[in-house]
Amino acid sequence: MSPIPKRPLAALGALLLAVSLAACSNSASPASGSPAAPAASLPSASPTASSEALDMLEKAAQAAEGLSTYAYTLQLSQQLSGGAAEASDLKVDNEGKVECSPLRVDQNVTSDMDGAKSSLRAILEPGAYYVYDPELTEWGKLAPDQADEVVKTLSDYQTNPAQAMREISKLGSGLVLTRKGEQDVLRYEGSGPEAKAFLNRVLEGTLDLGSLDAKVRESVAVQSLKVSVTLDDAKRMPLAYSIESEMTIDYEAGKPSTLRQTLSGTYDKLNAVTPIVVPDAAKQAPVLDPPIDDPAADEGNLGTLDDLEDPSLLNP
Numbered sequence: 001m002s003p004i005p006k007r008p009l010a011a012l013g014a015l016l017l018a019v020s021l022a023a024c025s026n027s028a029s030p031a032s033g034s035p036a037a038p039a040a041s042l043p044s045a046s047p048t049a050s051s052e053a054l055d056m057l058e059k060a061a062q063a064a065e066g067l068s069t070y071a072y073t074l075q076l077s078q079q080l081s082g083g084a085a086e087a088s089d090l091k092v093d094n095e096g097k098v099e100c101s102p103l104r105v106d107q108n109v110t111s112d113m114d115g116a117k118s119s120l121r122a123i124l125e126p127g128a129y130y131v132y133d134p135e136l137t138e139w140g141k142l143a144p145d146q147a148d149e150v151v152k153t154l155s156d157y158q159t160n161p162a163q164a165m166r167e168i169s170k171l172g173s174g175l176v177l178t179r180k181g182e183q184d185v186l187r188y189e190g191s192g193p194e195a196k197a198f199l200n201r202v203l204e205g206t207l208d209l210g211s212l213d214a215k216v217r218e219s220v221a222v223q224s225l226k227v228s229v230t231l232d233d234a235k236r237m238p239l240a241y242s243i244e245s246e247m248t249i250d251y252e253a254g255k256p257s258t259l260r261q262t263l264s265g266t267y268d269k270l271n272a273v274t275p276i277v278v279p280d281a282a283k284q285a286p287v288l289d290p291p292i293d294d295p296a297a298d299e300g301n302l303g304t305l306d307d308l309e310d311p312s313l314l315n316p
Contacts, residue, residue: 052177053177054169057229059236060229060236072095072267074092074095075094077261081257083250085249085251090113092110092111093109097269102126104124106123108121108122128141128147129147130282139284168229171227183231183232187228202263203220207261215250216251219250222245223247228240239268240267246258247259
């Protein structure tokens with residue numbers, strides 16, 4: 001039997017999800033845009049055929065591949081209830097800026113786990129990951145090999161929205177393209193086999209699905225999935241996305257728990273952010289223990305932002 005997590009967010013934890021990135025490539029072309037939250041209701045315009053929606057997603061992927069810098073926001077919410085799992089409510093809010101070549105990120109993240117709030121600033125660059133705890137007013141950093149592992153854990157929605165657009169295209173004939181004002185909005189709503197395959201890939205990043213027991217992974221049953229992507233009308237650049245889902249998962253056989261999850265984000269200041277600067281205090285900071293060394297860590301539960309608030313981790 002797979003261990004029952006006390007919190008729905010697993011191996012990434014709020015810490016690793018803090019490193020939320022967007023597409024990066026060695027090429028860059030001028031672009032501009034403003035974030036736009038996915039619409040709460042369907043536009044009045046009639047949807048177009050799926051083939052046009054798929055073509056639009058590919059254009060969005062190609063546009064994202066041209067980014068060199070940008071600002072972003074990312075939000076994750078998870079509510080776990082029922083079955084054998086302990087009830088839990090997680091919210092993570094993240095905003096920051098990214099330089100794509102080489103990859104560098106400066107971000108602020110806040111999390112609320114069942115009322116326990118945490119916040120930090122994190123800077124990622126090649127071979128280095130710096131963390132600032134505002135309560136301790138101190139910097140810490142991961143060892144270079146650990147920093148590289150942080151990058152590997154991120155999903156396409158964090159590191160490669162071009163590929164994320166192509167993942168969304170795998171929803172196939174269920175996708176429709178609509179217009180809302182000056183923006184194109186692609187939408188999907190369903191619960192079929194394509195929804196399960198798509199959601200399983202999302203859960204690899206938000207739930208560390210691959211670390212769970214095979215029977216637990218196979219027990220995931222999609223109740224509903226709603227996906228929307230908002231594109232810039234002129235450049236077809238992805239500006240916002242939202243993935244809302246409800247599913248059941250059996251952490252213990254025959255005792256399904258309900259997980260409601262929303263992953264959403266926006267992109268702004270495309271190719272127009274100020275350079276990222278690592279403070280000297282961060283460069284000179286002590287090396288932190290890796291998140292997986294959390295004494296409370298077990299399969300599918302590898303620690304949270306709260307672990308960084310332990311002074312022993314900042315002063316090993």
